[in-house]
Amino acid sequence: MVTDDPTVHERLIRETLLLVAEMPFDRSPPWMGQRIHRLLRELTGEKDPYRQVKQHSNNLALSLYAELKERVRGSADPFATAVRLAIAGNVIDFGCRSHLGDDEVHQAIEDAMVGSVDEVAMADLRQAVEGVGDILYLADNAGEIVFDRLLIEEMPQDRITLVVRGSPVINDATREDAEVAGLNSLVKVMDNGSDVPGTILESCSPSFQACFARSDLIIAKGQGNYETLSGGGRNIFFLLKVKCPVIAGHIGCDVGQVVVLRQNRRSERV
Template sequence: MKSFIECSACMIRQSLEILNKHSTSNEQKSDILKLVLKALSETTITSINPPQLTNKVHSILKQELHIQDFYSEEKKESNKEALRLESFLNQLIASADNPLLTAAKLAIAGNVIDHGALASFDLNETISTVLEDHFAIDHFDRFEELVSKPNRILYLGDNAGEIVFDKTFISLLLKQHQTVIYAVKSAPVLNDVLLEDAKETGLAAMIPVIESGSTTAGTEPSEMNAEFRNYYTNSDLIIAKGLGNFETLYGLNDRKNKFFLFKVKCPHLGKYLNLSMKDIVFLEETF
């Protein structure tokens, strides 16, 4: 999916947030901001996808600030906060009428933890509302049917913190005789999950966790490493979490049984998909 011209505003917002957090002086902020603006002015924003655009901007910020991971503290904090909720999440799932549906909805609720799209969020409020919500795009029945038999599932992670919500979903999938491999990013970008997040949250002790090769806030096909590509091609089912994975992998028509689970966190994407802000989506790519 290509970027909207409105993505430029988000890029500036993200850059300012990072500069205000990590810059040493106003002069440095101003100089680096100029470089970001120049790069954006030389980019046909609508010709690349949003994670590619983010990467272009963040590469400059990383290089100029000599920092590779702008959200390392926030990620640790998100993981801790989510881990404190883990037993509560498992209880909600265990006591649900449809545990699989509840686990899936909670995994999507976790998608609200995002320093790329939103500056602030209320996790507890999101959990309670998401359980009441219906999917705005609802291909859950088809997913439920598929997982009634054992599958090898490739699960594409999105953000730190959210990974704990993925973990509770995955726990249930394992109980339902699914085999799950979890994929993380290969380099820090925004608050996207890395191998260390899978370790910190205990997910890596539960199932195999691999790096996708992608260094963008999505899963860039050209960056996929051989191991990941093998799983991507040969797994029975793919669960792709979050907007970044949707923006990079939806519409490729490259394989069947690919499900996108996310919360609409951008008004422009919402408009594009004819959805509202905060809608939750359980979408299968069909072709």
């Protein structure tokens, strides 16, 4: 995305292979992704190589927004429909693929509307949202964040803090994307101070850590947040599309499945 020059491609590939060859394999994929994408930004001198990809994703999602909003409004269960759409948006992930056609986004929407979902977890999420207390909503990717808006609009916005990444990494959503999605005027937006494509608390800012610790409910989008927060001793609802066989095996579902997962305090770390 940064250049057509094959000598630069070759250098990036070689340096990345050497980096990965020496990595500790007991770390999570987002930990590895942080190192890889830091290296790529450093070697290319490009602070945000996925900027155009993120713009395209935001524009695509915004062009679908009105239609999807109608779909939520016209639904027999607007909350559940919004949850499904928010998860459908999680298909927009350039951490696991290098290209995504607009048609694949459309397909993901239709798949998410009919795919089976854990109805108990869905009911628990609804109840948790209807309760009192602060809600922390951890966004995942650009474009996807417009789908998140559909869900956030079905929730009590005065109790929600939306969290984005602290700096660009892959196509993960940053403050700029939250703004483009129109979320700044709806909820409080903060960044986590980190460039991990997930949420590794130790690498986040003290203010985010404090906010994370005192929130009554955490909604975490995407596989990166699942890989870094599962088993961490907080009650979290994970909303994601499953993107690899390892995580599918861990959760007990199929690759591509739409997942609403309530984390128990005692569950195992990935």
